[in-house]
Amino acid sequence: MQKSKLSASLAVLALVLASAPLAAVAEKPAAASSEAKALAATVAAVDIPYERFQLGNGLTVLVHTDRKAPIVGVTTYYRVGSKNEPKGKTGFAHLFEHLMFGGSENVPNFDEPLEAAGSTPTNGSTWLDRTNYVETVPTGALDLALFMESDRMGHLLGAVTQEKLDQQRGVVQNEKRQGDNQPYGIVDYEAQDALFPVGHPYRHSTIGSMADLNAASLDDVKQWFRDNYGPNNAVLVLAGDIDAATAKAKVERWFGDIPAGPAIAAVDAPVPTLDKPFAKTITDQVATTRLYRNWAVPGLNDPSYPALNAGMYILGGLASSRLDNLLVRKEQLAVAVTAYLVPFQHASMVQSYIDVKPGVDVAQAEARYDAILADFVKNGPTQAELDRAVASLVSAQVGQLEQVGGFGGKGATLAEGLVFSNDVEKYKKDLAALAALTPADVRDAMQKWLTRPVAAIRVDPGQRTEGGENRGGWEKAGSPRIGYYRAADADQAAPVSTPAATAKRSFPSVEPVGSFDFPAIEHATLKNGIPVTFAKRSAVPKVTVTVSFDAGYAADASDARGTQSFMAAMLDEGTKSRDAIAIAEEQERLGASINVGAGLDSTFVSLDTLSSNLMPSLALMADIVRNPAFAPAEVERVRDQRIAEIAQEENSPFLLALRALPPLIYGANHPYGAPMTGSGSRAVVAKLTPADLAAAHAASIRPDTARIVVVGDVDKAAAVAALDRAFGDWAAPATPAATKAFDLAIPEQPQHIVLIDRPGAPQSVIAAGRVLPETGKDANEVLKASNEILGNGFLSRLNQNLRETKGWSYGVRSVIQETEGRMPFYVQAPVQSDRTGDAIAEMLREMRDYPAARGATAVEVNRIREGNIRGLPNRFETRGQIANGIEQIVRFGRPDDYYETLPAVYGALTAESLNAAAAKDLQPGHLVIVVVGDAKTVKPQLAKLGLPIEEQAPPQE
Template sequence: MRRLPVRSLIIPSLLALALSACSGQTQRPASVSDAAPAAAAPAQPQPAALADLVKAVDIPYEEFTLSNGLRVLINTDRKAPIVGVTTYYRVGSKHEPKGKTGFAHLYEHIFFGGSENVANFDEPLEAAGSTSTNGSTWFDRTNYVETVPTGALDLALFMESDRMGHLLGAVTQDKLDKQRGVVQNEKRQNDNRPYGLSNYVTQDVLLPIGHPYRHSTIGSMADLDAATLGDVRQWFKDNYAPNNVVLALSGDIDAKTARPLIEKYFGAIPRGPEAPRVQAGPVTLAAPVVRDMADQVPTLRLTRNWTGPGLNDADATALVVGLDILGGLSSSRLDNALVRGSQQAVSVSASTQLHEQLSFIEAQMDVKPGVDRAVAEKAFDDVIARFIAEGPTEDEVRRSATRTVSGQIGALEQVGGFGGKGSTLAEGALYSNDPEQYKKDFAALAALTPEKVRAAVAKWMGRPSAAINVVPGTRTEKGDTMGGWGDEATSPARAKDPKVAVPAIAKSAPRATPPVAPVGELAFPAIERSTLSNGIPVTLARRTAVPKVVVALNIDAGTSADVLDTPGTQQLMLSLLDEGTRTRSSVQIAEEQERLGATISAGAALDSSSVMLDALSANLAPSLALMADVALDPAFDPGEVSRVRTQQLSRLAQVKANPAALASRSLSPILFGPGHPYGLPGDGLGETETLAALTSAALSAAHAKWFRPDLAKITVVGDVTMAQLKPLLEKAFSGWRVPASAAPAKPLKAAVAAPNPRIVLIDRPNSPQSVIVAGRVLALTGRDQDKEALDLANEVLGNGFLSRLNLDLREDKGWSYGVRSGVSAPVGPRSFTISAPVQSDRTGDSIRLLLDNIKAFPATKPVNSVEYNRVTDGNIRGLPNRFQTNGQVLGAIMANDRLGRPDDYYVTLPGRYRAIDATALNMAAMTYLQAEGLVFVVVGDRKVVEPQLKGLGLPVEVRAAAASGN
């Protein structure tokens, strides 16, 4: 789906670590002296030198520019027969004039609606095997990405050139109206979330009316309503010329091969107006500003905000590292003082959001319920003030820098997409006129000193701040009136689009769509297997594209194991693993990870609990030693248990305040019933009463019960051989022995609840959208083999942008930002589910359309040839795209093990797809994807929604949302 991405921090295309900390991971105190004492600390590991890590970040490229100004960057990477195509236009929301806020993003959506020679951009690309066929808009740019098989590169270049040079003849009033509706529902979906209006207020307070970065990228409802066909055509003429574009190709391609193709497809497109260069620097407030806003949230959120330097400023890198030390690292100052130390906060953060001409600096504190606000605010401000005055230590700077470089090394695995090598080169060229700007950024990172960081922090955060605070209460502000230019209260109301006919634009001469060349077979890495001396199976897939390794210790437990314990046990127990062991304090664990450039995270899926490690190959031995200590020897200190339990209770309250999360957690208990392991809320958080009952002793017992070698498997992917790996694993895990007691077994064959079709309406007043989820349990388990036809049939129905449900409710009706159906694949019973956030006044109509589409497939509308070819050929051709990263390969291997599939499953999958005909898809839809037994859960405003549910033929059960969510 077209999306507005979150910007990264150190360079525009920097990815987060490949395996980020799970949502249950908690934070660390300021120094060892602030934490509970631990046993004598182990000898400090000797991590790889930062300078050596920086040298490993390299993206070789070639460059040329066409006569029309199109700048082209080529990176050759032959590890897979795929090419990432990344197109950046120098137009974003900062270029929008008054009255046209949201235009850049609206046009991004229109850009996917077809051109003069292509009826639909997604259809041929997905059939060709493209993945990440997407686009996004932000303040400084609009970008489009797809990663295609090498044989489909001609097709991708043809299509990108057709919408760059041959679009206007296909832009119609109907397309404008439909995409306007989609964008407005995207805005409602974002606004409907807890704290969803605070960004509008932050930008309004920090910047004066008319500043290019003040209005939101998605714009105002009034400006979107007023956009005319003439307006959007002119927007294209003014901004979408090749001389305002950087095109990057990365993957199985070289400049010698690429240049004639690009000349062929793009060379005849004429130059256009140069993109305007706007004045948009940071602004210093004359005095501190305090603004409180009420929202339907359970937790008081305090923030301190400033604007700061743009990404090319000499202070940018130092400031990013400073904010990381203040509130980004696991061992950050805010965590240490407020989460671990005084325990006045349930979560904290600090970050710098870099843009081309300015940055947004934010520190945030979610106050622990029951803590006096004035006391919390003073503590929050004191930590910030002390950091501004003193700056960081040398060790803090090195740890932050090492973690950042480790993340960028992981990002080099991807050739395309929003964060791969193509976007790194393109953003360097667009913003800094240097595709290798990332090297300068990392050189600056390696050269940072504590004094440079202190000076940058003092310079930019020592100015007056904007304190934007969200207070629990009734939301009185409306997102529909926010996000615009800012002078709406004193300006005449915008008139809605009068839909006046405009002259048709003559289409250019037809262009022939190039065919897709044959696609090579998937080269899935070889699987090696071994067994440790204590019986733990070890699986390794060696990949040498980047010097990193990912390791998964999987336990046969998961959130479903809570049916044998207290609900919430697994998530809380796993959240406490890195909060101290018998030999390391939580601070030591956090700091050691940061020095090593490693990330250890723990979390529970439905069927398994996992401890994950993302490590640099050079630091694998000490990283594994740390991982084993965290996984096998947690302390479960009562004080830490009390604090982390409070944090999980806060997370639970936040989930119940979030309409999408509330709908999702409400469905599983309805479908499976309380007696089945899958009948617990899928988030695994438990309930307030069950969490309150969990003690240190109970968690220690659960750890001993489930963390045992006979329930464990270790899976490894990355730059290591089995000869190197196995001795390290033996050293780390061989002392872990199978206990005498029998292993626990989850009752996955327990009876599920009898189907009871109905609509469960959860009343959430003041909701601009309704979140619809629906589902039913299937007479099928994830281990039932040869069910690929079901997955393909579900792709036709609802799994993907081009699915029937999404095309109907989003693209045709414009009532939703995105609709999706899914067929789960757990060890036990599978379920068929649907998710559809829709505008409130169309809730009943949306349920009716969902039911109509389901009933029609295949009764009156069997799969057609276009759909069949898209889901079969597209999946076959797109297989190499799905395994670019170590994490993707790791997930595939673990899925095969969990579901009892052979190691060569993905290699044989093309043959399985080719053996499936349209009749098999129709039969799968008829058997499993029907409406009988479906239960709908709707989270929305009862007074708006309930009258719409009459006449749907389903009984309605009304429930109140949790009080904390209101």
Template sequence: MKLARLTSSALGAVLIAALATTALAPVVSAQSAPPATVAAPQQSLADLVGQVNIPYEQFTLPNGLTTLVHTDRKSPLVGVTVYYRVGSKHEPRGRTGFAHLFEHIMFTGSENVENFDIPLEGAGSTPTNGSTWFDRTNYVETVPTGALDRALMMEADRMGYLLGAVSQERLDRQRGVVQNEKRQGDNQPFGLAEYLLSDRLLPIGHPYRHSTIGSMADLDAASLADVADWFRDNYGPNNVVLVLAGDIDAATARPMVERWFGDISRGPDVPQVQAGPVTLSAPIEEEITDQVSQTRISRNWTGPGVNDADAIPLQVGLYILGGLASSRLDNAMVYGPQVATRVGAYAQVHEQLSFLSADFDLAPDADRAQAQALFDAEIARMIGEGPTADEVQRAATQLIAGQVGSLERVGGFGGKGMVLAEGLLYSGNPAKYREDLLRVASLTPAEIRDAMARWLSRPAYTLAVVPGERTLDGATMGGWGDEAENPPPAPDAGGGTTAARTGPARDIPEAGPVPVLTFPTAEVARLGNGITVNLVRRTSVPTVTVALALDAGSAADSPDEAGRHQLMVDMLSEGTQTRDAMQIIREQEELGASIATSAGVDSTTVLLSSLTSNLPQSLGLMADITLNPAFRADDFARVQTQRLAQIDEEQTNPGALAGRAMGRVLYGNAHPYALAATTGAEDVIARLTPADMQAEHAEWFRPDLAQITVVGDVDMATLLPLLEGTLGQWAPRNSPRPVKAIDAAAPAPAPRLVVVDRPNSPQSVLVVGHVLPITGTQGGQEPLELANEVIGNGFLSRLNNDLRETRGWTYGVRSSVSQRVGQPAFTVSTAVQADRTGDSIRVILDQLAAFPGSRPVDEQELQRVTEGNIRGLPNRFETNGQVMGALLTNHLLGRPDDYQAQLPAIYGAIDAGQIDSAAQAFMRPEGMAIVVVGDRSVIEPQLAQIGLPVEVMEAGGL
């Protein structure tokens, strides 16, 4: 992918998307009578499926390009989704990873467009993005309606007229980016396990065996001739599905598509490959050591492809086994004997086969043999007995309700364009999603049992990853698999010649008028206990999101209690006075609802996502969780163990280690922000008790700290009585409001260079930053936000262009200004190849020094971050979740509810001088602290050029 590795499967746009957890943030409580349990309404699964609908029109050009058009007029946006029928399964031996490398090259420009992102983002588009998987390669962007002509011209130009713009230099740069993407994935805990699964489950030469990212040797071997051959052989319009979804119709779209794509010649049809599932001749068991904190054991099989009759029963069966919060494995291993801190089961479904897996993380001090026996027994019971009718009903309700809630986004990953494209590409039917959901709704326990028995009774590959020294090398993994007998190809010698122009000169179309942002107006009411209610009614999907936000958060903890508040918040859904944890979970599943509790840095939130029809029952459950937590001793012991395991896991993860170290470096050990963005301190969590949880809840869960925000398909006349009957029963307090110590002074910014040693790391994680001399509630910070976009926040930023696109040392770099009520921090973070650690730090500091001194903001940058942002505002508030996030941020930082509506005028009034002044005031490299997490033996010799003494922090002490 251009920005992140894709993890969804071929069926991901439907069921996998439905499994995604909806969450924004945190929680609340008080003493009141628990609301009575309300039975779930009898809404049939067929009725739920009836609410999932993506109508479309279809046409095909003479050159074979097939276009689907879905009309959705809710926002002035069009999602552009392009699927090519070629992926990593089509790669030959010696060129693993090439389909994905080519995807990166497709973003580097065409014969008529030097850089796709500049004119698109300047017109208000989301950044262009793409991904490669076994079966396909896709490209996506969502543009204002007036910029659709521009987007189509660019997609057509690279589809038809690419080769004249691809140089050896561009190939070499993107090769470096992709190799750092591979290093970044490999560097994570358990990062090498995926290679082993396909290696052991499939024979050498099977199209799904080698990884999409490929091997380092094969990436080194890719040549400019390979680029030309791949383009000519696979990227013809007859191998493409184009989907336009949003503020467009087929009558308008067809002449635009014909204009830009009609002259592109057909190419060869991508050949079909033989790539079905494979049954092992005997079970395989393997154990490896890795830099992990817990043992993870998985059992794995290959299974059928997306169009097999067993595909849906297997997905639902594995969801019941280990995907539902009330899953079989959760009940047997996480609850009860508590031998696991996490379990999972899933089907990763592709066009011609699937990967079926179940796994668990062994709890600290648990007996591995006992845990594995329970794990095996639950799999065997599912195979032998199948699920109950109640389990099937709950699983189906959750899956279908999740899909109902996912229909807001027209484009991008997981949007409606992707759903239609995958249905046509893999199944010949854009409406395949409806067939799949109807199949989910009609499944019987016997069908699931029989499918599980057919596929999971076969010999399995069992992998145990245990804590220890990493001995495998990810650089040598991911390839064809016969490198021992057939040495890898020689590296590309370079010197390839760019092809001559292959197509006509074309001008980039002008973008249409600036779209008017119609940010919805919030209705405001107040409950009898004083809680303010803000409602934004949006009826595009039949769902409602309710957020109860409290002025609390992890910053409520004193420095010697880091993690206390967050642990309490996590305990809220573990049981109330009238419900145990499993009852809470099952009621959510029956309702098709999701209730998430979380502690942000400055606020705590209880977030409910509900079907409109089930809102009364869902609100009753939310109120009980919020107001009446039980904090039972056995539940507390289980969650405490999970939290301690999570802290141990953070100390093996390079990004988490960098975050824990930088918090202490910037804010010092005495400030509540020092560990506020982490899971807390191990010694604190270990000594907490259920009584501490009760006290913490009593102190911070009170109506005078709360505000309710609602977005979705409900009106105030209906909503207010429901809230009064639930959260309105929360009694006010007479005691003074508690106070957080966020006004404590942070240490003065000072240059420091801190190293956290993580041996055998192919990359170093860098964080550079300092605390800003402002607070988050001060107004007028928009020039700083735009300066941050110029320097590092976005694909077109200076840092990303330098470190990634020019040098190829990283997969990506990002700068940010943290959203804090108190003093925020400006930070730059990236993961770079280990041998370029010192050079990368120098580049970051040099870029900061040049802005604005020797390199003030230029006209193109100014247009992109001012007019481009104005044009792109509808993209930022397309979904209910985006609107909810904006409203919660307004509340947190003291902004008016109509702040987003003011943004066009605010951005329009900002000039280059204001952006330069913000950079000068807040982004100077002097006083920046630097944290490096990596292999000390490799990186420390490089750090002499930084000119600072090296401090070493131990991972175990963070």
């Protein structure tokens, strides 16, 4: 496709940026504020103590001791990612990550033993610079986790078969289709193609190209393993209930006999500079025009990295960012904006985009967008902007370190420092550099890197110009062979050797877990009667506070869908004493994050803040809750954003299906018959007035329907005193509170299909559902456990069938949503278009067969029973997890020791009890099946199922 003509706005941007002088910017004042001092103290206190050792085969091991819970995060990083893939082999690193879960020579299935041992999560991911695998296990299962990680590191190839390769190839290709099928889903291909020349290691996507994935042979992938997965190319981090002496003995036992592999060759990945500005316009099935600006910038080890990261955050990451304040709030030329840095090891990307407000002249919005960018690059941020950005970034980083494992916890933080920077404590240097930034530092970095030619991409609503089927590889057909080539780029793979036979290894035993101890729950009541539930958690110096109200979007009348969520969205858009900008700036200055929203059954305002700033953060939170202004001008602005958001939902296949399903199974008038997103309808949102929103606030956001949950590093007495100061004098209005008519009859639907056409879609989204007789206040533990066998989990029957056996989907899931009224049961499955009918047939068969033809097996019962018991500590590692758990206790009237009673409940599970629950509630009768897909492709397939088919027109603009 030809590059489009450079727009006048973009030409102005290029000229302004290229000539931007180094403007004078005020440095930080000599006297630091109290917030700055508190932040400096927080940065200085961040520490992840560790010990390091290395085995004779080159495996590097880091050990961090954290005894807060009887769990250990096991984090393994391999120094290989998509940047290491030669021409014709794109997608190999990611494909092999999938193969690594398919079983090794001594482990038939990698997930089954770990899930039974209580591992949460068990997962892996691939990115440009690395591949990682994570599991967080009970302390007594650490040997099992190490045995399994070592078995796939040293004993894998004998278990990699053509059948497994074909299965995982299908899964990966459906993962690619799933991403491509989203609105704006092909923009990343365009950005990488524009910024990086052919042959550059960062040009092609990690998912790879369909052609290369189809061409991958068994010998190819086996050679990939030999070349890259040696212990000398890996870093293993053990973080949690472990010490170095114990770890060394265990790691030596399991990994010590694995021979070293070849060293991974260094990659040449310089920061490219375009020779002239690039501009391209594409069309896609989207609701609004989106304008992107992209640059390639240095990698995460460059001295300019902290400044670039903060600069992009100030530009479009903060709630009070430049782009938000100017384009969304003040001038109202856009309905959404963002800017961010995507960090890679060698060369990073910065990207910004705006969604042009419908009805606004795109050229006008583009010209203003580019002018704001040019001004920011020329003059840099203010000190106040920088202070808010640093406080927010530091607070977020500190919050991540509450977890020992996972993709963002302490284990990953230590591993990434070593793998990307050869410095385990790189996180400390990054935080210190961030805290030391001056506005001039940010300005200088932006001028150095963002005055170079920009890659501008415009996406207009329309039929998709080009899908992702032929994208993601090194080059498109006919592209010139230019750019960067590495030694590994030879067209022929290295010779494949036959692996030597190895002795059979045995599974280690898993030690019994002790009794589960949920954090002690304490209760208090504010002066005005609001109940407070409290739990102390001191792992990090932060506090989480959630104020929930008995409302939610189920409180909307059937002819007022969207009122509650619109009202909630307005709470932080201005109070009687603060406008939206002041609210955003204050929470950022405090290092706090305040979120407002409406769930199905409750409307909530949540606060996450540094402990040292709890009092002022609560004062801000109380103002948002108690004193919203609903200013007419702000209501009009947010209305436009809400309508645009609904239009975006209607252009997302998955969200469109979730919008369509609830009214079909509950009936349009039932409180739960609203679109599952909660955003409601455009027609309702278009006519709501400030008075309507104020009335909804008076009925829903009030002390007599409120409950507060507090978890964190604060004493109960101090927390209650602060809450009393913020909320204790709040009196309920005389008007009645919101109600939800759960007594409305729910129609019993016959099993049928509802088809919504999405022309040209590479995937179909299947969303099926029915209403169960139980509510969230019933004892649902056996039912939820039974659903783990059917569809809730990687090893569930639905997922194993459609993903792992058939390769038709990237993932299938069935969900039981606990609610105050009768609960919904959902099945969600994105599948390749040509297998839509077959996939539905298989889903229905699996549901019928459980338990009629195939009841719960001994292996399934053991996995569900033991995994749930052992996994309890993992489920409540962080403040947020504990707060959510307490909220469930309060909401459904459960006893304070509810979670401590669960081991006995799980221990009593039997095949008979699980089968009975499935027979009662998990059958496909009365299932309404929504399909969003290409009607001309899927309709003939659906006709073969013998079910009634109703066609529903796609939403109209």
